[in-house]
Amino acid sequence: MPYVVTQSCCNDASCVVACPVNCIHPAPGDPGFAEAEMLHVDPATCVDCGACATACPVGAIVPHTKLQPHELPFLEINASYYRDNPHADRTPLALVPAQRRLRSSDPVRVAVVGAGPAGMYVADELLKHPEVSVDVYDRLPTPYGLLRAGVAPDHQDTKRAEELFRDIESQPGFRYRLGVEVGEDVALEELLRHHHAVVYAVGASADRPLGVPGEDLPGSLSATDLVGWYNGHPDRRDLDVRLDGERVVVVGNGNVALDVARVLTADPARLAATDIADHALAALAESGVREVVVLGRRGPAQAAFTLPELVGLAGHHDLNVRVEAAAEDLAGDDPRLVALAELARRPVDPALRTMVLRFNTAPVEVLGSDRVSGLRVARTELVPDGNGVLRARLTEDTETIEAGMVLRSVGYRGVPVRDLPHDADTHTVRNDGGRVRPGVYVAGWAKRGSTGFIGSNKTCAQETVGRLLDDLDANLVDRGPRDPRGLEEELRRRGVTVVDLAGWRAIDEEERRRGAAAGRPRRKIVDPAELTRVAARDRLAGRYAGGGRR
Structure with a gap:
């Protein structure tokens, strides 16, 4: 496979237009393009011209010979897409429609x-x-x-x-x-x-609220606000972020939840080479956080994070990733489950900070008096709704997770x-x-x-x-x-x-x-x-x- 799409894919389809043999899919007009986590290069028809790599605005397409070790899973991810979605009726050249012109030339x-x-x-x-x-x-x-x-x-x-x-x-x-x-x-x-x-x-x-008691306590924050804080958004520069506790809980398991968990557990020396805001870098360098628990209401198969983000996470070896899920819930050939199962088998280094991916768990109450001290959670079970979609239902099996900060990452609303x-x-x-x-x-x-x-x-x-x-x-x-x-x-x-x-x-x-x-x-x-x-x-x-x- 000469060229490979990696986890940095942004899906703007510039590469599709640039490709002379139409070997990148799903393309605009293909089923699933709007929902695709990433695009894929067909190893059977790629002619190794590099046009796609030049067109990609985020440098997400690289020759297979230049893949880093943590990027090697993308070889199979790209190839498996075409085994499951054959494109035999491929047009030999990418088609660019004629540019529309306005009827009047008035400015x-x-x-x-x-x-x-x-x-x-x-x-x-x-x-x-x-x-x-x-x-x-x-x-x-x-x-x-x-x-x-x-x-x-x-x-x-x-x-x-x-x-x-x-x-x-x-x-x-x-x-x-x-x-x-x-x-x-x-x-x-x-x-x-x-x-x-x-x-x-x-x-x-605006971020979506959890809708549980105590979420207005100091130390209960939106993950969106935390992202703005460490990225230097002027509105978030004075956010009250206290990192003196050993544990943080993130409610939600989409890409933003993985981002904040990864930043909170990262080696500050690695972050020092990025454009992270100075005030956040200083705070993280003094952080007492040793563990970030990422909660998902449903199981691993229903997790909201994308496969590219999960593969990228697996490439970080300066933190532990602990997957709390039953072995049967990680079985199967779904690529995300395969990646999670591999993470679950990784050895744990007690000297490193830890990210915990926990499933079938929902928040019940944010605990604390003057500020957050923990989160009461309940185990969930999956039941189909009227349309057959699996929904999380709370059980009476509850516990308390001690934490110095709780972050909600359950979506946005306009x-x-x-x-x-x-x-x-x-x-x-x-x-x-x-x-x-x-x-x-x-x-x-x-x-x-x-x-x-x-x-x-x-x-x-x-x-x-x-x-x-x-x-x-x-x-x-x-x-x-x-x-x-x-x-x-x-x-x-x-x-x-x-x-x-x-x-x-x-x-x-x-x-x-x-x-x-x-x-x-x-x-x-x-x-x-x-x-x-x-x-x-x-x-x-x-x-x-x-x-x-x-």
């Missing part, structure tokens, strides 16, 4: 609210049309959303998607308006007076977005394929819920932008002249400090400069006031040109 200016992956992919799709210019707004003075503040610091390969976003923001017609909170600093109707259309890509900003209709059942903005109404659109998690991977936002953006283009061609959107400069003047009068592309590039350069001095990729600036000072200082010095056509 169009679109505001994109949110500079995370969803917003950046929307901007990219829009800028394929020479008539369109894009202003990307975000309340933070830095872009990239969860790519910057959500990806674990020891997943630096995944963060290479920044290179793709740098290409997007360098296109003519792109402008940043960072540090502007839409809904507070500026209203939707104001944006529409200065732009032809507005696309919201604001994510799902909160209402000002000026947009909210669906209380799905926790999303009510929309039709991304269209809220002509002129107003939505993409990303706010549109579809908290599902998918970084690259899933690409196909989501294509659908939303398609709706916008439909409305432009149908004359449902006023194509009259728009000039956002008046809005910029109004924001300045309101005391809003706007960071443009030049300002962001100055911040980026300064963070990388500080990182290089310490032997790290970057050292993040976490104080919003310092971020805006760095942006303004370098802009006033004339080090960069402004971004995009007007």
Whole structure:
């Protein structure tokens, strides 16, 4: 097998288009593409050209001769996909559809609210049309959303998607308006007076609660907040994280739960080579945590984490991974069960910190008086619901797990977005394929819920932008002249400090400069006031040109 997809896969399908022999699947249009944990290279038809590796924005595709020992399972993972999903009717070349063009060449200016992956992919799709210019707004003075503040610091390969976003923001017609909170600093109707259309890509900003007594105690935190804390999100820099206890419990067993458990048990020396926030690195260096217990309500076969994350975990030999599950629950040829069974057989080194993967266990009550002291849990049993789906049901078999901190990682939910209709059942903005109404659109998690991977936002953006283009061609959107400069003047009068592309590039350069001095990729600036000072200082010095056509 010349090339292999590894666990860093982001599913944006750039490799599919680049492949000259169409040997990477599932591809857009294939069954299961939207839900796929990763893509796979067919060993029988790969011609070893390397086009896919060049196209991959996160460096997830490598020659089989360069696989690290912990990546070797991906040889079988890639090959087994084609044994189970043969693609005999393969077209010899990847098909790229003709680029759609707008019927009118009149200029169009679109505001994109949110500079995370969803917003950046929307901007990219829009800028394929020479008539369109894009202003990307975000309340933070830095872009990239969860790519910057959500990806674990020891997943630096995944963060290479920044290179793709740098290409997007360098296109003519792109402008940043960072540090502007839409809904507070500026209203939707104001944006529409200065732009032809507005696309919201604001994510799902709240975590789901456990719904058990005591979860409001100090020391009971959202895993999302902890991720923001160690990734240097300005809103989380002062989070009360106490690591003096020996044990932490994480409720939920998805990829985020594995991330926080892995960071809390990692050797600080390894983290010191990443872009983890300085305050988190200092706290983890003094941490007393020796064990992190990851709880799943259902069994190993129903765990929420993906196979690539599990394989990646198996590659870390500076921690113990203890799997608490019955042998019969780990039997079978499902790749995740095979990986878990192999982890369960690994010897335990008492000198190392330990991650415990525990199944069929649910929280009942967070314990403590002035702060968390433990978690009362109950064993669960699996029973089918009316649709035959196995659900976890509490039993009376309970116990107490002593812990100094409890983290909930049971999913996200969208909160209402000002000026947009909210669906209380799905926790999303009510929309039709991304269209809220002509002129107003939505993409990303706010549109579809908290599902998918970084690259899933690409196909989501294509659908939303398609709706916008439909409305432009149908004359449902006023194509009259728009000039956002008046809005910029109004924001300045309101005391809003706007960071443009030049300002962001100055911040980026300064963070990388500080990182290089310490032997790290970057050292993040976490104080919003310092971020805006760095942006303004370098802009006033004339080090960069402004971004995009007007």
